[in-house]
Amino acid sequence: MSEQDDKPQSEAVPSPPTEEASSARVPEDKNTAGRPKFTGKNAIELKDVKKSFDGKEFVLNGIDLQIPRGQITVIIGYSGTGKSVLLKHILGLVTPTSGSIKVQGQELTEMTEAQRTQLRQGYGMLFQYSALFDDMTALENVMFPLKEHRRGQMKKSEMQEVAKARLKDAGLDPKHFNKLPSEMSGGMRKRVGLARALALDPEILIYDEPTTGLDPVLTEMVDNLIVSTHNARKGSTSVVVSHDLYAAFRIADHVAMLDSGRVLLYGTPEDFLNSEIDLVKRFVAKGVRKELTPKEGEEPLRSTE
Amino acid sequence: MSYASRRAKFNEKFDEIFSSIFGTLAGFVVATGSLMRFAIQSIRSVFTKPFRWDEIISHMEFVGNKSVVIIVLSGSFTGLALAMQIYLGFKLVNMTALVGPTVGLGVLRELGPVLTGLIVSARAGGAMAARLGTMRVTEQIDALEVMGVDPVQYLVSPRIIATVLVMPLLTGIFDFVAMAGCWVICIFLFGIDQASFWDRTTMWLKPYHLYEGLFKAALFGLFFAVICTERGYKTKGGAEGVGNATNEGVVTSMVMIIVLDFFITNLINVFYRFQKYFMS
Ligand SMILES: Nc1ncnc2c1ncn2[C@@H]1O[C@H](COP(=O)(O)OP(=O)(O)O)[C@@H](O)[C@H]1O
Ligand SMILES: [Mg+2]
Numbered sequence: 214m215s216e217q218d219d220k221p222q223s224e225a226v227p228s229p230p231t232e233e234a235s236s237a238r239v240p241e242d243k244n245t246a247g248r249p250k251f252t253g254k255n256a257i258e259l260k261d262v263k264k265s266f267d268g269k270e271f272v273l274n275g276i277d278l279q280i281p282r283g284q285i286t287v288i289i290g291y292s293g294t295g296k297s298v299l300l301k302h303i304l305g306l307v308t309p310t311s312g313s314i315k316v317q318g319q320e321l322t323e324m325t326e327a328q329r330t331q332l333r334q335g336y337g338m339l340f341q342y343s344a345l346f347d348d349m350t351a352l353e354n355v356m357f358p359l360k361e362h363r364r365g366q367m368k369k370s371e372m373q374e375v376a377k378a379r380l381k382d383a384g385l386d387p388k389h390f391n392k393l394p395s396e397m398s399g400g401m402r403k404r405v406g407l408a409r410a411l412a413l414d415p416e417i418l419i420y421d422e423p424t425t426g427l428d429p430v431l432t433e434m435v436d437n438l439i440v441s442t443h444n445a446r447k448g449s450t451s452v453v454v455s456h457d458l459y460a461a462f463r464i465a466d467h468v469a470m471l472d473s474g475r476v477l478l479y480g481t482p483e484d485f486l487n488s489e490i491d492l493v494k495r496f497v498a499k500g501v502r503k504e505l506t507p508k509e510g511e512e513p514l515r516s517t518e
Numbered sequence: 519m520s521y522a523s524r525r526a527k528f529n530e531k532f533d534e535i536f537s538s539i540f541g542t543l544a545g546f547v548v549a550t551g552s553l554m555r556f557a558i559q560s561i562r563s564v565f566t567k568p569f570r571w572d573e574i575i576s577h578m579e580f581v582g583n584k585s586v587v588i589i590v591l592s593g594s595f596t597g598l599a600l601a602m603q604i605y606l607g608f609k610l611v612n613m614t615a616l617v618g619p620t621v622g623l624g625v626l627r628e629l630g631p632v633l634t635g636l637i638v639s640a641r642a643g644g645a646m647a648a649r650l651g652t653m654r655v656t657e658q659i660d661a662l663e664v665m666g667v668d669p670v671q672y673l674v675s676p677r678i679i680a681t682v683l684v685m686p687l688l689t690g691i692f693d694f695v696a697m698a699g700c701w702v703i704c705i706f707l708f709g710i711d712q713a714s715f716w717d718r719t720t721m722w723l724k725p726y727h728l729y730e731g732l733f734k735a736a737l738f739g740l741f742f743a744v745i746c747t748e749r750g751y752k753t754k755g756g757a758e759g760v761g762n763a764t765n766e767g768v769v770t771s772m773v774m775i776i777v778l779d780f781f782i783t784n785l786i787n788v789f790y791r792f793q794k795y796f797m798s
C-alpha cells in the first residue's frame with residue numbers, strides 16, 4: 214500500500230507553485246534565505262541543556278545532543294521522559310533553564326522573539342495529537358501555512374491545489390477534505406497534520422510520535438512518508454520522536470535514547486543492537502515486539518542507575 | 519504566660535498576617551504587570567503586518583451580532599423597570615415629566631455601558647477565554663508558533679480590536695431600547711403628556727452624555743477583552759484549566775468593569791470641569 218501511496222506523492226510534490234515558492238525561499242545550500250551560508254555538520258546542537266518548570270524537578274537534566282544535517286535522527290524514550298519538551302526547546306517555544314541550543318550555528322537562547330519567529334518558518338512539525346485548528350476543515354488547515362507565508366506569491370486556487378496534493382500524499386480520501394477535525398478519526402487527523410507540516414516544504418522536519426495510535430499499516434505508511442519526504446528534499450534534516458523502536462531502526466540514520474532527562478545512548482541502529490548497556494539491551498529486546506511501553510502488570514523498564 | 523512568650527507569639531502572628539498581606543499584594547502587582555505586558559504586546563501587534571481584517575470582522579460578528587438579542591432584551595426591561603421606579607419617586611413631587619431625562623441620564627451615562635459591559639463580558643469574554651484556553655491545551659497555539667505565525671497577533675489582537683469597536687454599538691442599542699421602554703411606560707402606562715416628555719428629555723439630555731457612555735463602553739470592552747484573552751492564552755493543564763480560565767476571566771472582568779466605572783466617571787467629570795475652565 215505504501216509503495217503505491219508514494220507514487221502519486223512524488224508526482225504531486227513538484228507541482229509548479231510549490232517548487233517555485235520553495236526554491237525562492239530555500240537557496241541551493243538549503244539555508245533560510247538571508248542567513249549566512251551554513252555548512253556545519255550539525256543542524257542542531259544541544260549542550261548541557263537543563264530545564265525545570267517548577268524550579269525543583271528537572272525534566273531535562275543535561276542533554277548533550279548533535280543532530281546531523283541532512284539525516285534522520287530518531288529520539289526514543291518512555292512516556293514522560295521529556296521528549297516533547299526537548300522538541301519544544303529545539304523549536305524555541307521553551308527557554309532552557311541553562312545550557313546552549315544552536316540551530317544551524319545560531320544560538321537560539323540569544324535570539325529575539327522576532328528572530329525565532331523567522332527561524333521557525335523553516336520548520337515543519339507534526340504534533341503528537343495533530344494540533345489541528347478545530348474551526349477549520351482539513352483543507353483549510355493545510356492551506357493555513359500557505360495563506361500565511363505565500364501571500365502574494367500564490368493564488369488561492371494554487372494554494373488549494375497544493376493543499377489537496379499534500380492531503381492526498383498523506384493518504385486522506387478526498388471525501389474527507391471538507392470535514393472538521395471533530396468529525397475525523399485520530400488517524401485521519403494525523404494525516405491532515407502531516408499534510409499541514411509539509412505544506413511549506415520545510416528544511417527541518419520534526420515529528421512528535423507520528424505513529425503513536427496508528428495501526429501497523431498506517432504506521433508503515435507514515436514511516437515511508439517520512440523517509441520519502443526526507444529523501445525528496447536533499448539536505449533536509451528530520452527529527453522523529455518515537456515509541457516504536459522497530460520503526461526507529463528502519464528509518465533512522467542515528468538514534469538517541471533519552472532517560473531520566475539525559476541522553477543514555479546516541480549512535481547508529483547497529484550501535485543500539487550491539488550495546489552493552491543493560492537498559493538499552495532490554496529496550497532492544499522489547500523493540501522486537503515493536504512496542505516500548507510496558508504492558509499492564511509488567512515490571513517497568515526503568516534506568517536503575 | 520510571661521510577657522516575653524506572649525510577645526513572641528504576637529510577633530509570630532503579626533509576621534504571618536503581614537506576610538500574607540504582602541504576598542497577596544505582591545501577587546496582585548505581578549499579575550497586573552503581566553496583564554499590562556500582555557495588553558501592550560497585543561495592542562502593538564495590531565499595527566504590525568499582516569493586518570487581519572477578516573479576523574476582526576468575524577470576531578465583530580461574534581461579539582456583536584450574537585449579543586444583539588440579549589442586549590435588546592435586557593435593555594428594554596432595564597428601561598421599563600427604571601422608568602417605573604423613578605416615576606414612583608417623582609410623582610410625590612409632581613415632576614413626572616422629569617422621568618424621561620432622569621432615566622435617560624442614568625442609562626446613557628451609567629447603566630448602558632456598565633450593563634452592556636457585564637453582559638457582553640459574560641457571553642463573549644467567557645467564550646474568548648474558553649476558545650483560547652482550548653487552543654492552548656490542545657497545542658494549537660504551539661502549532662501557530664511553530665508555523666511562524668505570531669499567536670498574539672493572530673488570535674488576541676483581532677478579538678480585542680473587534681470588542682473595542684463593537685461595544686459602543688451594542689451600548690448604543692442598549693441605550694435606544696432602554697429609552698424606548700421608558701417612553702412606552704411613561705406615555706401608555708402613566709399617561710404623561712408626549713410633548714412635555716420630549717421637551718424635558720431633549721432639554722436635559724445632550725449628545726455628550728451619549729458619547730461619554732460610548733467612550734466608557736469602548737474602554738470596558740478593551741478591559742474585558744484583554745483580561746479574558748489573557749486568561750485563556752495562559753491556560754495551564756487540561757480541560758479543567760480551560761474551565762478555570764473561563765471562570766477567572768469572566769469574574770475578573772465583571773468586577774473590573776464595576777470598579778473602573780467609578781474611576782472613569784470621576785475622570786470624565788474632571789475633564790468636564792477643565793473644559794469649562796478653558797472655554798471661559
Ligand atoms: N509546560 C509544562 N509545565 C510543567 N511541566 C511540564 C510542561 N510540559 C511538560 N511538562 C512535564 O515534563 C515531563 C515530560 O513531558 P513530555 O516531554 O511531554 O514527555 P514525553 O517524553 O512523553 O513527550 C512530564 O512530566 C510533564 O508533566
Ligand atoms: Mg510527548
